[in-house]
Amino acid sequence: MQIPAPFDYVRASSVDNALALLDRHGPESRVVAGGHSLLPMMKLRLARPDWLIDINDLFELDYLLVDGPVLRIGAMTRHTTLLESDDVRRLFPIISDAERVIADPIVRNRGTIGGSLCQADPAEDLSTVCHVLEAVAVVRGPAGERMLSMADFHRGPYETAVAQNELLIEVRIPIRTGSASAYEKVERRVGDWAVAAAGASVTLAADGTISQVAVGLTAVGLDRNVTEVEAVLIGQAPTEALFVEAGLLASRSCDPLADQRGPVDYKRHLADELTRRVLRAACRRAAASASDTTTQEG
Amino acid sequence: MTILEDRPSNPAAGDHDRPIGHGRMQRKEDPRFVRGKGHYVDDIVLPGMLHGAILRAPVAHARLVSIDTTEALAHPKVLAVITGSDLQALGLAWAPTLSMDIQAVLVTDKVRFQGQEVAFVVAEDRYAARDALELIQVEYDVLSPVVDARKAMDPDAPIIRDDLEGRTDNHIFDWEAGNKAETDAVFASADVVVKQEIVYPRVHPAPMETCGAVADFDAVEGRLTLYETTQAPHAHRTLFAMVSGIPEHKIRVVSPDIGGGFGNKVGIYPGYILAVVGSIVTGKPVKWVEDRSENLMSTSFARDYIMQGEIAATRDGKILALRTNVLADHGAFNATAQPTKYPAGFFHIFTGSYDLAAAHCTVTGVYTNKAPGGVAYACSFRVTEAVYLVERMVDILARKLEMDPAELRLKNFIKKEQFPYPNKTGWEYDSGDYEPTMRLSMKMAGYDELRREQKEKRERGELMGIGISFFTETVGAGPRKDMDILGLGMADGAELRIHPTGKAVVRISVQSQGQGHETTFAQIVAEEIGIPPEDIDVVHGDTDQTPFGLGTYGSRSTPVSGAAVALVARKVREKARFIAAAMLETRPEDLEWEKGRWFVKGDPSVGKTIAEIAMGAHGTVALPEGIDGNLDAEVTYDPPNLTFPFGAYICVVDVDPGTGHVKVRRFIAVDDCGTRINPMIIEGQIHGGLTDGVGMALMEFIEFDAEGNCLGGSFMDYLIPTAMEVPDWETGFTVTPSPHHPIGAKGVGESATVGSPPAVVNAVVDALSPFGVVHMDMPCTPARVWEAMQGRTRPPV
Numbered sequence A: 001m002q003i004p005a006p007f008d009y010v011r012a013s014s015v016d017n018a019l020a021l022l023d024r025h026g027p028e029s030r031v032v033a034g035g036h037s038l039l040p041m042m043k044l045r046l047a048r049p050d051w052l053i054d055i056n057d058l059f060e061l062d063y064l065l066v067d068g069p070v071l072r073i074g075a076m077t078r079h080t081t082l083l084e085s086d087d088v089r090r091l092f093p094i095i096s097d098a099e100r101v102i103a104d105p106i107v108r109n110r111g112t113i114g115g116s117l118c119q120a121d122p123a124e125d126l127s128t129v130c131h132v133l134e135a136v137a138v139v140r141g142p143a144g145e146r147m148l149s150m151a152d153f154h155r156g157p158y159e160t161a162v163a164q165n166e167l168l169i170e171v172r173i174p175i176r177t178g179s180a181s182a183y184e185k186v187e188r189r190v191g192d193w194a195v196a197a198a199g200a201s202v203t204l205a206a207d208g209t210i211s212q213v214a215v216g217l218t219a220v221g222l223d224r225n226v227t228e229v230e231a232v233l234i235g236q237a238p239t240e241a242l243f244v245e246a247g248l249l250a251s252r253s254c255d256p257l258a259d260q261r262g263p264v265d266y267k268r269h270l271a272d273e274l275t276r277r278v279l280r281a282a283c284r285r286a287a288a289s290a291s292d293t294t295t296q297e298g
Numbered sequence B: 001m002t003i004l005e006d007r008p009s010n011p012a013a014g015d016h017d018r019p020i021g022h023g024r025m026q027r028k029e030d031p032r033f034v035r036g037k038g039h040y041v042d043d044i045v046l047p048g049m050l051h052g053a054i055l056r057a058p059v060a061h062a063r064l065v066s067i068d069t070t071e072a073l074a075h076p077k078v079l080a081v082i083t084g085s086d087l088q089a090l091g092l093a094w095a096p097t098l099s100m101d102i103q104a105v106l107v108t109d110k111v112r113f114q115g116q117e118v119a120f121v122v123a124e125d126r127y128a129a130r131d132a133l134e135l136i137q138v139e140y141d142v143l144s145p146v147v148d149a150r151k152a153m154d155p156d157a158p159i160i161r162d163d164l165e166g167r168t169d170n171h172i173f174d175w176e177a178g179n180k181a182e183t184d185a186v187f188a189s190a191d192v193v194v195k196q197e198i199v200y201p202r203v204h205p206a207p208m209e210t211c212g213a214v215a216d217f218d219a220v221e222g223r224l225t226l227y228e229t230t231q232a233p234h235a236h237r238t239l240f241a242m243v244s245g246i247p248e249h250k251i252r253v254v255s256p257d258i259g260g261g262f263g264n265k266v267g268i269y270p271g272y273i274l275a276v277v278g279s280i281v282t283g284k285p286v287k288w289v290e291d292r293s294e295n296l297m298s299t300s301f302a303r304d305y306i307m308q309g310e311i312a313a314t315r316d317g318k319i320l321a322l323r324t325n326v327l328a329d330h331g332a333f334n335a336t337a338q339p340t341k342y343p344a345g346f347f348h349i350f351t352g353s354y355d356l357a358a359a360h361c362t363v364t365g366v367y368t369n370k371a372p373g374g375v376a377y378a379c380s381f382r383v384t385e386a387v388y389l390v391e392r393m394v395d396i397l398a399r400k401l402e403m404d405p406a407e408l409r410l411k412n413f414i415k416k417e418q419f420p421y422p423n424k425t426g427w428e429y430d431s432g433d434y435e436p437t438m439r440l441s442m443k444m445a446g447y448d449e450l451r452r453e454q455k456e457k458r459e460r461g462e463l464m465g466i467g468i469s470f471f472t473e474t475v476g477a478g479p480r481k482d483m484d485i486l487g488l489g490m491a492d493g494a495e496l497r498i499h500p501t502g503k504a505v506v507r508i509s510v511q512s513q514g515q516g517h518e519t520t521f522a523q524i525v526a527e528e529i530g531i532p533p534e535d536i537d538v539v540h541g542d543t544d545q546t547p548f549g550l551g552t553y554g555s556r557s558t559p560v561s562g563a564a565v566a567l568v569a570r571k572v573r574e575k576a577r578f579i580a581a582a583m584l585e586t587r588p589e590d591l592e593w594e595k596g597r598w599f600v601k602g603d604p605s606v607g608k609t610i611a612e613i614a615m616g617a618h619g620t621v622a623l624p625e626g627i628d629g630n631l632d633a634e635v636t637y638d639p640p641n642l643t644f645p646f647g648a649y650i651c652v653v654d655v656d657p658g659t660g661h662v663k664v665r666r667f668i669a670v671d672d673c674g675t676r677i678n679p680m681i682i683e684g685q686i687h688g689g690l691t692d693g694v695g696m697a698l699m700e701f702i703e704f705d706a707e708g709n710c711l712g713g714s715f716m717d718y719l720i721p722t723a724m725e726v727p728d729w730e731t732g733f734t735v736t737p738s739p740h741h742p743i744g745a746k747g748v749g750e751s752a753t754v755g756s757p758p759a760v761v762n763a764v765v766d767a768l769s770p771f772g773v774v775h776m777d778m779p780c781t782p783a784r785v786w787e788a789m790q791g792r793t794r795p796p797v
């Protein structure tokens, strides 16, 4: 059995209580959500907090809500809840695609979206998804609530804008009509972290041209969207030739490292291949839902 | 799913599922496992028990400069900190391995692999023991390591084993089998010769339960009780007696339920010895259980063979000869568990299932700065490597000759009438009938249809591969005239007692790690004696309660111990005949046996059941001369030969051309393990082994970086397959009994692990053949497959 260094433990009863506890116990205290990132690090003694503040009783942060033009996701929402939600599958198939390949059911039953985003592991899937969907992170601290774009929230590998005495409370995703999305990941085995992955979201205008697009990559050293593809795709009708071009841009924009999952050129190749695949799938889905709506209206 | 046998809809239901003897029945041990009532080493709690933890070396090769335990000893819960120099004072710093080498229990002079044992802390609880490890200060003088076995014999290579007197290099052994001159001559005149380097990378057994021990030394009685995760409790008892100086009759080794072994739990690890030392030093029982990383980094790995293969044939596809030179990476200590005469195990079964004119192999073992071990992971003493080599080489030859790989195999099989078949490296294959097994697998697969589908898919640019492997194993070690381990013959004992009420207990020397011994061995007795398996208790795993024998590994339990159990039951049956005759007032030769009962020839209504005879034996029946008042017997079985199970495996894969991801779509496994005692248990063994095989072929690999850091030290990096990676197994069987085994059974525990990797790799290579790929080494991860498609296949080491 791997055993962490000694620590103290307290269960928070509310968001305010959690914030107070973080304040009281100071820099060596940390919240634990699903624990699927933090506990393994503690067992390897790579993380050694003096205090663990358990936020699993904060049921008020476990929700999925379609609220007008946004989907609001509480920070304590488990992966499983996201995977099983019909609203999520309908509005943001990219989330369902990603959740299907995040870890395994045991991890998904406990792991949370808040923990995933705050962990900001470079191979973590939901950060890419949130970048692509232009999500907004709601962060609360002693000074009140802040709303951050993903670009401001996500500062790089293992680094976010959430201060030690703050909590991520909610993730808000804008709902766009005419849009669809997709995610695809290559892994060495089910449950493994990504060798590389890509996500895309597109909005098709009434004439079938692309009016909005975002492409993101996972595990290849790019902490932002592949914004270069916008100039190529926006205003164009989706074609295979455009996807090929976008794929090339994606493979050029990234900066992968060689490791046990593969060499650099393979990962670049995957950035290209997977970008093409997710754009294709997202456009297909957007077109399909547009024709569904037309049929219904007609 | 095709299973050529009816599977009862509710296996617990009808009488046909409660065989009195061989047949499909649920495992007797399973209720306790599925209800969480198994009892493993880590479940053992003794009064006053302390906990040990091992400090391990962070680097692969370093001189130990100093070690300061003051702070650790000052920890309020720490009772002892043991270092190499403490052990040196006791003469226990080094222990013999199972291969005539020695291994450091704790480092005294030099660290030789990352994760090597440096110090042992004994504390009141396991938390304190771990915390105290951080308080030990060690200074290392880092040396350059030998990581690549190919460089181990370079003149400027650092010498790893400078502890051994007169060592000037990293060479361990050279070994050969077969006739070199004869083989070279056949090669020289052959039409076609193909060569290929084939690497079987280092993998790890990774049993679910890691290794551990609870040592309880009673200083007053001078008695040691040692609870251990071991596959070979009796062999361990003898070795502990030899190493520790505690006399053997004062040592009791108990192996409780074992959560998987696969060879990982054959050897004696420093942790076991340290638990004993800890108990002697503190006077209290000491528990030591390693964690997952310790298990992956420091205990017996498997394989690590770099093989140069060559195969010779005529132009029309008659295989003539096979030869290979192997470089074997044995790590820092030669700690494989091999029969003494065979430093490369049974690798010389590499002639496979084919009738060859000549064969020759050489194996060179070298030291590297990696964890020791070598024979582990369901390998049947290196049969895994041998089968992989020959089955890859035959496929490569088929490609060269532009022949279908199934056809090439069928053309070259040893024929039924050639058995018993003496091969060119000294084995005598006991029995075989290969063609029907191969044909059955092809029929189940729809082989011709698959090839048609593949052709169509290729035209569309889709990558589909079909891989075949036909393996022959040599298992059930082994005859005392041929083999031993550290001087111990490889026999097994069995002891059977029929209680007065007709219930029985059979005591065996082998130790189950999940193979279902409590069921299989009860069924063997049931078949011979005719009482239901439920009425027969199987006792194993406690040296105080069972007869001596060498334990469970190399698929030897059924070939050796199974034979012992059948014979002891027959002995009891014969004894029962004499007692029955006395009871029926007739002569033994006038009695006839039917399952469970002796009756008078010609008058079946007059007879005695085993239960009646048992009561008679223990009761007041006047016993004949020379027959004592019980229905018990014991035997020790020395097998006359090994057994040679075989099988035909066909694997179908689809490769994603854009990502290199391999999906195993179908896997057809037809096994022939002779007489089938419990088909359900056999299928379970096959399913598990096939899963192992897919894991090795696609993902498992203990990798090291240039500094000798182990990169496979957790399940994040050492990948083992899940249900998602494997297809619905399609199993079938043929039955070719072993002629020399009392019930005709052969071993089956490792067949699928041995036979499946080449089928998967052959399928992957077949799928990639449009890219000109002739060979790729395991593991076939997406990245490595993609690199192969770019013409950049590279060995994993």
Ligand SMILES: Cc1cc2nc3c(=O)[nH]c(=O)nc-3n(C[C@H](O)[C@H](O)[C@H](O)COP(=O)(O)OP(=O)(O)OC[C@H]3O[C@@H](n4cnc5c(N)ncnc54)[C@H](O)[C@@H]3O)c2cc1C
Pocket: A030, A031, A032, A033, A034, A035, A036, A037, A038, A039, A040, A075, A076, A101, A102, A103, A104, A107, A110, A111, A112, A113, A114, A115, A116, A118, A119, A123, A124, A125, A126, A162, A166, A167, A168, A169, A191, A192, A193, A194
């Ligand atoms: C075997 C395995 C495989 C995995 N595979 C994948 C994968 O393929 N893809 C993937 O994306 N992920 C994967 N994960 C990670 C998994 O998704 C984790 O659940 C997730 O990364 C962390 O979520 P958590 O709720 O468990 O966070 P925790 O481990 O509890 O916390 C992680 C960090 O976030 C902080 N934190 C948590 N919640 C908040 C909050 N509300 N506000 C501020 N800080 C907070 C914690 O203090 C901690 O520092 C895997 C994990 C495992 C164990």
